[in-house]
Amino acid sequence: MSTRRTPACPRPGARRTLRPAGRLRATALGTVLAAVLVPSLSACAGGSSAASGGNATLKWASSYFPAHWDPVVSGSGAQFRELSLVYASLTRTDEKGNAVPDLAKSWDYNSRGDQITFHLRPGLKFSDGTPVDATAVKDAVERAKKQKNSALFGDLTSIKSVDADGLDAVVHLTQVDYQIPQLLGERVLQIASPKAAASPTKLDQNPVGAGPFIVTQLVPGTKVVLRKNPDYWDAKNIHIDHVELTSAPDASTVVSGLQTGVYNFADIAPSQADAAKKAGLDVFVQPGFNASNISLNINKAPFDNAKVVDAVRYAVNRQEFVDKLTFGYGEATDEPFPKGYVAYDPKSADAYPYDPAKAKKLLAEAGYQAGDIKLNLVIPAEDPQAEIVQSQLAKVGITVTIKIDKNWATPFFAKDLTFSVYGTTGRDSALQTLTAHFGPNGPLNLSSPYEPAGFEAAVAKVRQTPLDASDYTQVLQAATRAGLKSKALVFTYSSPNLFAKSKSVSGLPKNPAHVDWTGVTVSGSN
Numbered sequence: 001m002s003t004r005r006t007p008a009c010p011r012p013g014a015r016r017t018l019r020p021a022g023r024l025r026a027t028a029l030g031t032v033l034a035a036v037l038v039p040s041l042s043a044c045a046g047g048s049s050a051a052s053g054g055n056a057t058l059k060w061a062s063s064y065f066p067a068h069w070d071p072v073v074s075g076s077g078a079q080f081r082e083l084s085l086v087y088a089s090l091t092r093t094d095e096k097g098n099a100v101p102d103l104a105k106s107w108d109y110n111s112r113g114d115q116i117t118f119h120l121r122p123g124l125k126f127s128d129g130t131p132v133d134a135t136a137v138k139d140a141v142e143r144a145k146k147q148k149n150s151a152l153f154g155d156l157t158s159i160k161s162v163d164a165d166g167l168d169a170v171v172h173l174t175q176v177d178y179q180i181p182q183l184l185g186e187r188v189l190q191i192a193s194p195k196a197a198a199s200p201t202k203l204d205q206n207p208v209g210a211g212p213f214i215v216t217q218l219v220p221g222t223k224v225v226l227r228k229n230p231d232y233w234d235a236k237n238i239h240i241d242h243v244e245l246t247s248a249p250d251a252s253t254v255v256s257g258l259q260t261g262v263y264n265f266a267d268i269a270p271s272q273a274d275a276a277k278k279a280g281l282d283v284f285v286q287p288g289f290n291a292s293n294i295s296l297n298i299n300k301a302p303f304d305n306a307k308v309v310d311a312v313r314y315a316v317n318r319q320e321f322v323d324k325l326t327f328g329y330g331e332a333t334d335e336p337f338p339k340g341y342v343a344y345d346p347k348s349a350d351a352y353p354y355d356p357a358k359a360k361k362l363l364a365e366a367g368y369q370a371g372d373i374k375l376n377l378v379i380p381a382e383d384p385q386a387e388i389v390q391s392q393l394a395k396v397g398i399t400v401t402i403k404i405d406k407n408w409a410t411p412f413f414a415k416d417l418t419f420s421v422y423g424t425t426g427r428d429s430a431l432q433t434l435t436a437h438f439g440p441n442g443p444l445n446l447s448s449p450y451e452p453a454g455f456e457a458a459v460a461k462v463r464q465t466p467l468d469a470s471d472y473t474q475v476l477q478a479a480t481r482a483g484l485k486s487k488a489l490v491f492t493y494s495s496p497n498l499f500a501k502s503k504s505v506s507g508l509p510k511n512p513a514h515v516d517w518t519g520v521t522v523s524g525s526n
Helices: 134-146 251-260 270-278 306-315 318-325 356-365 384-394 409-413 430-438 455-463 472-483
Strands: 057-062 091-093 099-101 104-109 115-120 159-165 168-173 213-219 223-228 242-247 265-267 282-286 291-296 374-379 399-404 419-424 489-491 497-501
Touching: 057 251, 099 104, 115 134, 134 159, 134 168, 251 265, 251 270, 251 497, 270 282, 270 497, 291 306, 306 356, 306 384, 318 384, 374 384, 384 399, 384 419, 419 430, 430 455, 430 472, 455 472
Parallel strands: 057 242, 057 265, 374 399, 374 419
Antiparallel strands: 091 099, 104 115, 115 168, 159 168, 213 223, 223 242, 265 497, 282 497, 291 419, 291 489
C-alpha cells in the first residue's frame, strides 16, 4: 500500500460548525457553580492587546454552557463547540465533512496503515507561551486515555502510543485505522497547554489553549469573556475581537434578548424558530449528525428478554416525535444518522415499523400482561421526548415513570440505568459514532460490554478502508447495518442545529455539526 495522501490546506473561511442533537443538556447543565470570578488570566498574554483592541463583540447565549473547561472531561459532549473558542485541534472539518488541517498542517500514513504522523505548523504557542509541539500532542492523547474523569478514553482505542519528535507527532496504532484524521479533530482531541494541564483541576476552570480566543474572565456556570488570540495560526481570518459567552436563561427569553441586543447569537429550539423569524432575526439552519434514541440496558430485566426489546421497537411511533418536537425541521430516523448521510444504511430503513398490536403480542409471548412491566425513565431535566416515550409505551401496556436526576450522566455512563433517552450530535468520524453507540466500550451503549454479533468485524473492515477508496461508502453502511442488530438502542428522530442571530453577525460556514467563526464579522448594530 502506498503512503497516504497529505491533504492541502483549506481555503480561508472554510472551517467547522458544531451543535448537539435534541435539547437534552447532557453535561450537568443544571449545575451552576458558585459565582467565583476568575481573575484576568494574566498568563494568557499571547501577544499585544492592541492586536485585539477592536470592538467587534460576539454575544453568544448558549444552552450548552460548559460545566467543565478541561477538554478531556467535556470533549465528547455537546459543549465541545463552546470549548473550540479556546482550544484548537490537529484537524478540523470542512463543508463536506472532510478532515482538513488545523494545528497540524499535514499528515501521512505508513505503508501498512498502522502509523500516522501529524506534522504541526511551526512557531505556534499556547496562550501561556508554551510551544505547540508534538510533546503537547502526546500529552493530550495520554491524558485523554488515562485521566480518571476522561470522557474520551473509549474513542481512542486504536491509539497505542505517540512519539514526539519536534513538530512531528508519530501516532502508533493498535490496528490499521484510516479514520484517525477525522477522529482526532475538534470533538475528540482539543489540545490544552501541557503546562496548564499538569493540574487538570485548575485547567477545568482556567482553560489554556491555542484556539482563536483567550479567556480573560470566567464565572463558572454563568459567563466567560474572551478576546481574540493574536497568535492563533489563522488569526488573520478571525474578525471578532471579543466574545461574551453566557449561559442562556429560560429558552422563552432568548429571542427577546436577541431583539434588544443583550445577545447577537444564540442556539435555539425548533419551537423558537418561527418567533425568531417574525422578530426579524436570521435563523441559521446548520446541518448536523444529530439523532435521538431510547437507550435500553439488556443486562437488566425486563430488557434481558429479546421479545420485550422488540416490543418496544414496534411500540415507537417515530413520526410523533417529529411532529411534536421539531416544528418542521426534523425527520424520523431509525439509525444513529439522518437520512442522506454517508453512513445511513438504506437497507436497514424501517426494519421495525410502528405496530402497537405486534408489540402487545410480543409482550404476551414474553409472559407479560398489561401493567406487569413498570419502568423508571431517568433523564437529566424535563424533556418532552420522555413524555412521548411514556405515552407510546403506555399504549402497549408498559408503565413508565419519569425520574429527573440532574446527575444523570454519572449512572448513565456507569451503565447503572435500565432505561433512558439520549440525544447525540454524532461525530466527525462516522465510525466513531457507530462504536460509541454499539461498541463494547461505547459511551452511549447502555448495555456495555454487549455488542451485536458481526459488529467487530464490520468495524475492522471500515478502519482498513481508506476514506477515498471507491467502496468506502458500501463498507461503512455495512458496519451501520451490523450495529443496528444491537438490542440496546431504539432511534427515533433527527433534527438539524438551529441558531438565531441578529443581522449584525454575518453568515457562518455550513460545516456540518460545528460552529466556526472563521471569516465571520460582527458589525456595530444589531
